[in-house]
Amino acid sequence: MQIHQQQIQIREQKRGFHLITSEIVRSVPQIGSIKTGMCQVFIQHTSASLSINENADPTVRKDFEMFFNKTVPENDPDYLHDDEGSDDMPAHLKAALLGCSVMIPIRNGRLALGTWQGIYLCEHRNYGGNRNLMITAWGE
Amino acid sequence: MQIHQQQIQIREQKRGFHLITSEIVRSVPQIGSIKTGMCQVFIQHTSASLSINENADPTVRKDFEMFFNKTVPENDPDYLHDDEGSDDMPAHLKAALLGCSVMIPIRNGRLALGTWQGIYLCEHRNYGGNRNLMITAWGE
Amino acid sequence: MQIHQQQIQIREQKRGFHLITSEIVRSVPQIGSIKTGMCQVFIQHTSASLSINENADPTVRKDFEMFFNKTVPENDPDYLHDDEGSDDMPAHLKAALLGCSVMIPIRNGRLALGTWQGIYLCEHRNYGGNRNLMITAWGE
Numbered sequence: 001m002q003i004h005q006q007q008i009q010i011r012e013q014k015r016g017f018h019l020i021t022s023e024i025v026r027s028v029p030q031i032g033s034i035k036t037g038m039c040q041v042f043i044q045h046t047s048a049s050l051s052i053n054e055n056a057d058p059t060v061r062k063d064f065e066m067f068f069n070k071t072v073p074e075n076d077p078d079y080l081h082d083d084e085g086s087d088d089m090p091a092h093l094k095a096a097l098l099g100c101s102v103m104i105p106i107r108n109g110r111l112a113l114g115t116w117q118g119i120y121l122c123e124h125r126n127y128g129g130n131r132n133l134m135i136t137a138w139g140e
Numbered sequence: 141m142q143i144h145q146q147q148i149q150i151r152e153q154k155r156g157f158h159l160i161t162s163e164i165v166r167s168v169p170q171i172g173s174i175k176t177g178m179c180q181v182f183i184q185h186t187s188a189s190l191s192i193n194e195n196a197d198p199t200v201r202k203d204f205e206m207f208f209n210k211t212v213p214e215n216d217p218d219y220l221h222d223d224e225g226s227d228d229m230p231a232h233l234k235a236a237l238l239g240c241s242v243m244i245p246i247r248n249g250r251l252a253l254g255t256w257q258g259i260y261l262c263e264h265r266n267y268g269g270n271r272n273l274m275i276t277a278w279g280e
Numbered sequence: 281m282q283i284h285q286q287q288i289q290i291r292e293q294k295r296g297f298h299l300i301t302s303e304i305v306r307s308v309p310q311i312g313s314i315k316t317g318m319c320q321v322f323i324q325h326t327s328a329s330l331s332i333n334e335n336a337d338p339t340v341r342k343d344f345e346m347f348f349n350k351t352v353p354e355n356d357p358d359y360l361h362d363d364e365g366s367d368d369m370p371a372h373l374k375a376a377l378l379g380c381s382v383m384i385p386i387r388n389g390r391l392a393l394g395t396w397q398g399i400y401l402c403e404h405r406n407y408g409g410n411r412n413l414m415i416t417a418w419g420e
Contacts, residue, residue, distance in 0.1 A: 001143065001278075001281045003419055005316045005387060007387075036143050036144075037143065037276075038278075040383060040385065042384065042392070044393065044394030044397065045396070045397070046332070046333045046334045046394070046396050051236045053186045053235065053236050054186045057221055059221040060232055062221075063218075063219050063220055063229050064233065064236065067233050072347070078346050078350075079343050081339040089340070089343050092334055092340055092344075093343075093344065093347050095333065096331045096344065096378060097237055097377055097378075098236060100332050100397070102240075102241075103180060103182070103243065103383065105145060105180065105274045107145060107147075107274070112274050115184075117184065117185070117240070132394065134385045136318055136385045138318075139278075141418075176283050176284075176285045178416055192376075192380050193326045194372055200369070200372055202361075203359050203372075203373075206358050207352070207356075211351070237377055238376060242380075243320060243381055244322065245285060254324030254325050255324075256325070256326050257325070279283055279418075
């Protein structure tokens with residue numbers, strides 16, 4: 001069994017949901033040599049997250065931003081952790097709801113995503129800066 | 141280390157939360173030959189999801205359906221993506237909240253689930269059709 | 281490739297969000313001998329969960345408890361599963377929103393967590409008892 005790991009940086013994205021499937025695939029060309037395996041993508045931050053969802057219509061990603069802003073409100077007077085701005089504590093909560101990693105099977109040298117699946121970088125801060133991802137792929 | 145991968149199809153389920161632990165276990169009999177390992181189940185769709193929760197009382201699964209319907213409302217006038225029916229955008233959001241994969245340790249040839257844990261297929265569409273899952277197990 | 285698995289028990293925690301990174305690291309010293317790999321932590325319960333989030337300011341963890349209590353209310357008259365107390369069905373739902381496992385890359389013998397990331401045990405019951413975790417690490 002082989003294993004490969006690559007750290008990459010995604011340059012600062014604006015707040016919202018962004019498709020990064022092609023960046024991931026490009027970063028670990030060794031996936032092409034794995035017949036059966038797995039690929040994990042991990043984000044090393046607590047105010048941005050990763051998810052897998054619809055890869056075609058951009059309005060889906062706009063609706064994600066709208067929904068999570070409604071569900072995790074800013075300026076809730078009950079927040080205790082509010083020193084870093086009104087988007088900070090909601091960003092931590094959104095990141096926990098969505099998760100900090102995605103994991104995708106590899107089959108015949110490709111990520112076995114469904115037709116409509118793409119990998120989202122979910123940026124929950126207004127100015128989140130660059131984001132570090134660790135990509136690990138293994139199999140045989 | 142050995143690795144096994146199996147694609148299976150779950151025939152159309154009605155909207156709601158369904159226990160599929162036994163289908164998963166039956167589909168990858170090679171788990172029985174792994175002493176220490178991992179099993180990942182991945183759903184190749186964006187409007188259905190996978191989760192692990194209570195495997196005994198069916199009212200738990202009914203309460204899941206009720207809760208997610210309340211938390212992710214249909215017909216929110218703020219949705220932009222609404223061409224495919226009122227259950228479509230909520231299905232994408234529910235899928236992101238629950239996730240498209242579960243991962244379970246293997247110990248002594250069995251999934252090391254807790255006593256009360258079962259694998260749920262969460263069908264978020266009214267008519268979602270058949271669902272494709274990819275099951276990958278590895279270990280030694 | 282090597283693989284190691286360790287079952288540990290976390291003694292009863294009070295309801296809320298608790299940092300357990302150091303317990304995890306201590307339990308699987310073999311991580312130190314893995315240059316490139318993965319570590320999964322799995323909780324064998326349906327009313328407690330695992331997450332990764334901010335490891336510094338304790339008010340973040342208090343805000344998590346507040347937010348999830350608001351988002352998943354107790355005593356919703358629509359719950360059918362209410363025999364085991366008002367905190368029971370909400371605990372199942374919170375566990376599904378947060379997830380029963382976390383998975384972290386290993387790099388140069390250490391968990392490749394970001395600077396601000398820690399592993400949370402999320403106890404959703406008032407009296408949840410001890411919690412069993414299965415930790416699996418593999419790589420080369």
